[in-house]
Amino acid sequence: MPGAVRAVPRPGGPGTPARSGLPRIATVVCTLGARPGLRDLVVDLLAQELPHRAEHQVVVVDNDPASGAVRAQLGDLPGVRVLAEPRRGLARARNRAVDDLDVDVIAFTDDDCAVAPGWLAALTAPLCGPAAHPAVGCVTGLTVALDPASRAEELFEEFGSFTRGDHRCCWTPDGSTPPPELGEPGVRPSFFPYSGVFGSGNNMAFTVDALRRIGGFPPSLGAGTAVGGGEDLFAFLRVLEVGLAVVYEPAAQVTHRHRDEMGALRAQVRSYGSGLAAMVLHHVVTRPAAAPELLRALPSGVRHLLDPGSAKNARRSDSFPRDLALAELLGVAEAPLLYARARWQARSAATPPPVRTGLRVLVPTDAMAPLGGVEVSTLEVGEELAARGHELVVFAAAGGPQAPRWGRAAARVVRTPALTVPVRAPWRAVRLVGPVLAARRARPDVIWLNRAEQLLFGALAGWASGAPVVCQLRHGPFAGPAVRALRGRATRYLAVSGAVLGDWVRAGLDPRRIDVVHNGVDVRRYPPATAAQRAAARLSLGIGADTEVVLHYGRLTADKGLHVLRAALPLLRTRRAARGGDVLLLLVGDQPPAERDGRVGDTPGVRHLPARSGEDLLAVLAAADVVALPALTPEPFGRVVVEGMAAGLPVVASRTGGIPEILTGEFARWLVTPGDPADLARALDHALDATHEDRDLGRRAREHVARRFPLSATADAVEAALTDAAVPAGRATARDRPVRPVPAQPGPQPDTASRHPHRTSQEVESR
Numbered sequence: 001m002p003g004a005v006r007a008v009p010r011p012g013g014p015g016t017p018a019r020s021g022l023p024r025i026a027t028v029v030c031t032l033g034a035r036p037g038l039r040d041l042v043v044d045l046l047a048q049e050l051p052h053r054a055e056h057q058v059v060v061v062d063n064d065p066a067s068g069a070v071r072a073q074l075g076d077l078p079g080v081r082v083l084a085e086p087r088r089g090l091a092r093a094r095n096r097a098v099d100d101l102d103v104d105v106i107a108f109t110d111d112d113c114a115v116a117p118g119w120l121a122a123l124t125a126p127l128c129g130p131a132a133h134p135a136v137g138c139v140t141g142l143t144v145a146l147d148p149a150s151r152a153e154e155l156f157e158e159f160g161s162f163t164r165g166d167h168r169c170c171w172t173p174d175g176s177t178p179p180p181e182l183g184e185p186g187v188r189p190s191f192f193p194y195s196g197v198f199g200s201g202n203n204m205a206f207t208v209d210a211l212r213r214i215g216g217f218p219p220s221l222g223a224g225t226a227v228g229g230g231e232d233l234f235a236f237l238r239v240l241e242v243g244l245a246v247v248y249e250p251a252a253q254v255t256h257r258h259r260d261e262m263g264a265l266r267a268q269v270r271s272y273g274s275g276l277a278a279m280v281l282h283h284v285v286t287r288p289a290a291a292p293e294l295l296r297a298l299p300s301g302v303r304h305l306l307d308p309g310s311a312k313n314a315r316r317s318d319s320f321p322r323d324l325a326l327a328e329l330l331g332v333a334e335a336p337l338l339y340a341r342a343r344w345q346a347r348s349a350a351t352p353p354p355v356r357t358g359l360r361v362l363v364p365t366d367a368m369a370p371l372g373g374v375e376v377s378t379l380e381v382g383e384e385l386a387a388r389g390h391e392l393v394v395f396a397a398a399g400g401p402q403a404p405r406w407g408r409a410a411a412r413v414v415r416t417p418a419l420t421v422p423v424r425a426p427w428r429a430v431r432l433v434g435p436v437l438a439a440r441r442a443r444p445d446v447i448w449l450n451r452a453e454q455l456l457f458g459a460l461a462g463w464a465s466g467a468p469v470v471c472q473l474r475h476g477p478f479a480g481p482a483v484r485a486l487r488g489r490a491t492r493y494l495a496v497s498g499a500v501l502g503d504w505v506r507a508g509l510d511p512r513r514i515d516v517v518h519n520g521v522d523v524r525r526y527p528p529a530t531a532a533q534r535a536a537a538r539l540s541l542g543i544g545a546d547t548e549v550v551l552h553y554g555r556l557t558a559d560k561g562l563h564v565l566r567a568a569l570p571l572l573r574t575r576r577a578a579r580g581g582d583v584l585l586l587l588v589g590d591q592p593p594a595e596r597d598g599r600v601g602d603t604p605g606v607r608h609l610p611a612r613s614g615e616d617l618l619a620v621l622a623a624a625d626v627v628a629l630p631a632l633t634p635e636p637f638g639r640v641v642v643e644g645m646a647a648g649l650p651v652v653a654s655r656t657g658g659i660p661e662i663l664t665g666e667f668a669r670w671l672v673t674p675g676d677p678a679d680l681a682r683a684l685d686h687a688l689d690a691t692h693e694d695r696d697l698g699r700r701a702r703e704h705v706a707r708r709f710p711l712s713a714t715a716d717a718v719e720a721a722l723t724d725a726a727v728p729a730g731r732a733t734a735r736d737r738p739v740r741p742v743p744a745q746p747g748p749q750p751d752t753a754s755r756h757p758h759r760t761s762q763e764v765e766s767r
Contacts, residue, residue: 140199146271229275497658
């Protein structure tokens with residue numbers, strides 16, 4: 001059925017557990033037109049704390065992306081992902097999130113709700129983390145009225161309150177008694193399981209595995225369809241049918257804004273009646289084997305609906321308006337016709353082209369693998385751009401571990417030959433003919449290069465497609481004649497540090513066309529290790545609890561100063577032995593074949609591990625005391641430095657390239673002279689002392705990175721450069737322009753006015 005969730009998980013996609021076992025949770029809010037309280041709700045969701053170490057993201061599904069209302073309201077909130085679903089319907093919007101998110105658990109609430117502190121922790125505890133139970137597929141929570149004193153909300157509570165009591169309970173598939181930790185057995189009234197006892201769609205969470213097993217939410221049910229509801233009740237029913245339990249957890253509380261006007265309440269009650277009846281019809285139509293059981297339960301269902309003494313009707317007062325009761329019955333009566341209409345609409349609805357709410361950006365990449373900081377940063381910023389509504393078309397010369405993430409972020413991934421042409425082999429430019437023609441067919445608004453070596457391809461693709469080119473300068477310049485030949489081929493250049501900017505200016509590039517955009521990281525992806533996590537990481541690596549660990553990770557090449565580290569290690573061990581400590585140098589990464597000398601891990605006190613990324617890298621960082629980057633040649637930026645500090649570790653690094661732009665203030669004390677083992681040993685010794693004497697050091701390091709090098713600011717600056725390049729070229733309309741305000745790039749930069757001498761200081765500030 002159009003709009004339904006695909007039943008088979010994608011490799012590495014939703015439903016795939018994190019390798020470390022740490023839960024990945026998304027909270028999803030679907031909205032049509034962005035209610036006034038949406039921003040406050042999202043802020044509260046971002047502030048939710050989890051008792052277990054988890055990755056949490058907040059996702060808003062925009063069911064009216066053409067209006068731009070959601071981005072106008074949420075544009076300046078960092079850490080929020082917005083997905084566009086132009087096809088109307090709450091079920092379709094929820095399915096969009098299920099299909100796109102790479103998480104283990106999805107919690108849902110509505111845009112007319114407010115969440116209590118601790119809501120998410122209570123709602124997801126039975127699904128993931130230490131208290132998780134493998135038999136549970138869904139958890140619902142307590143929903144209370146925002147203003148129970150109003151007449152309309154009082155009547156709604158009488159009609160059919162969302163509240164399901166104050167005690168945790170559990171419904172098992174076969175009706176057996178649940179384990180004690182899941183609560184008491186859930187009540188099974190007449191007409192079970194169609195009676196809506198489980199909870200409400202404004203306060204529910206599922207494992208992604210459960211959602212895929214049930215096929216997601218049916219697009220012919222729910223708000224936005226002719227029937228107006230029922231998709232959540234059907235999902236609860238299906239969870240039981242696939243052999244999983246449903247838990248009601250009253251500690252997970254949300255406040256719901258009921259209808260405060262009688263006409264709106266009457267329409268809502270009518271849609272509840274049609275939704276419930278349509279859900280029953282949908283169950284029979286899609287699973288005919290359920291028809292005999294339904295027929296047996298039908299008399300009980302009629303009594304449940306009509307009998308004044310039924311559990312549903314007994315709580316109504318004598319003053320309950322008769323027209324509200326009739327509205328529900330009318331909804332039930334018209335449900336067959338409305339359901340048939342909704343089914344026809346769902347089947348006949350062709351998937352429309354995606355709504356363009358941003359730019360179409362062509363992104364060439366040589367490999368979808370974390371070979372270094374270039375590939376990691378390009379992917380992370382690309383994901384941010386995609387979340388903001390930009391359409392990415394990725395040209396990839398090779399696959400790799402990042403392919404699933406690129407597949408989710410990009411509208412299209414095109415496999416191409418290598419897009420760089422060696423200076424000494426210019427005849428290889430002939431292989432660019434195919435990619436250039438593909439770029440012309442892609443019709444991008446702007447081309448975003450992440451390596452200067454791709455400038456020839458960028459120039460040809462820009463000429464063929466008419467799109468401007470923005471090139472990020474992530475390292476120093478290559479051969480002088482090549483720079484002079486290609487320096488005019490990009491509209492804008494973005495240097496990862498002031499040091500890189502200076503190198504390119506000295507090579508002949510116009511400084512007025514270069515901006516400094518430091519690489520940023522999301523500190524939430526590098527949570528500091530707890531004492532228990534540190535102990536577990538060391539145990540898994542065979543490292544003693546009292547051993548002090550100096551970590552060096554990344555590409556293990558000569559220019560990173562490996563021989564300096566080896567030379568500094570005996571000096572450091574001598575210093576630490578005087579304090580009764582032992583030191584281990586942990587090298588994590590791979591050596592290029594041309595530089596393998598067999599001596600990476602053969603020095604006493606040295607261990608070598610293969611390259612790590614993601615959760616595996618976090619485990620290594622958890623075992624470390626200090627990170628070292630004694631580079632011999634200028635580091636363009638030094639991503640290892642910000643990653644280490646984001647994880648709460650002190651970092652000792654060379655005073656070269658862009659590193660001094662990171663290690664500023666109190667952290668400048670750990671800058672060392674390149675190639676000096678004695679200076680390196682001294683700084684490492686002091687950094688290890690600081691880990692014992694200054695318990696607040698890790699927090700300050702994380703705050704330094706979060707304040708000066710946030711990923712959101714990097715994405716802001718890249719987004720602004722892409723938009724500024726595209727709009728003058730006529731590649732984007734005013735409606736396409738992102739609504740997110742672009743703050744000034746944090747962190748130390750060369751004087752902006754000196755790079756733009758033709759502007760006044762006021763003009764520079766306004767930019």
